[in-house]
Amino acid sequence: MSELDFQKRIQEVAETVEITLNEPDGLLEQLRALDGLLASLPEGPTEPSLIFRDPNGSIQVRGIGEGLxxxxxxxxxxxFPGYREISKRHFxxxxxxxxYVLRDLGSTNGTFVNFDSAPVDRRLLIDGDLIRVAAFRLAFIRAQTTDAAEPEPETSP
Structure with missing residues (x-):
């Protein structure tokens, strides 16, 4: 994504989401994180998914399916076993x-979405939402759409 496209994306997001930023660079940082996750994939997910870096630094894509x-x-x-700041069943x-709805499962340290400074109990997710748990960021992506193939021209018998 070019810098101009990136700046345009920032403007689009800023116009569609109500955000109160304590840090002026917060939106830019979040969008760069999301862009970095997506850019590291060979192709975007074809179903609603979570995209994240696992504790080893590898990019993971997990389809939501009937829920996760x-x-x-x-x-x-x-x-994420071994991370005490993450509850056994966090969200x-x-x-x-x-x-798609995110629901915190009574976690000790809370689940945060985008720039919320307060943890969320339940939240309707939109494409590109960043879920924060401890030091981890997970991006909710609805799916990459591909243009439908051109229909075959009809031939006369």
Whole structure:
């Protein structure tokens, strides 16, 4: 993404989301993090997904499917064992009709979305939301859409 496109994306986001920034560079930092995650993928996800760097620094893409749970416990679909600042079952994301809802599962240290300074209990997610848990950032991406193939021209018999 060129710097001009990046600046344009910042302006688009700023116009569609109500944000109160304590740090003027907060939005820029968050968008660069999201852009970095997406740029490191060979192709974007084809279904609603979480994109994140695991504790080893590898980029992971996990489809939401019928729902997923993030936490420290090994049975979570996205598990970060060994991180005490992450609760055993920290948050879940589930589909709700055509939307996706994040729900904190009573975590000790809270789940934050984008620039919220207060933890969220329940939140409707929009494409590009950054979920913050401890030092980790996870991006919610609805899906990359591809242009439909051109229909084949009809031939007469």
């Amino acid at each position: 749970v993030f936490g420290r416990a090994p049975e979570c679909e996205v598990a 879940e994301i589930k589909p709700l009709e055509s939307d």
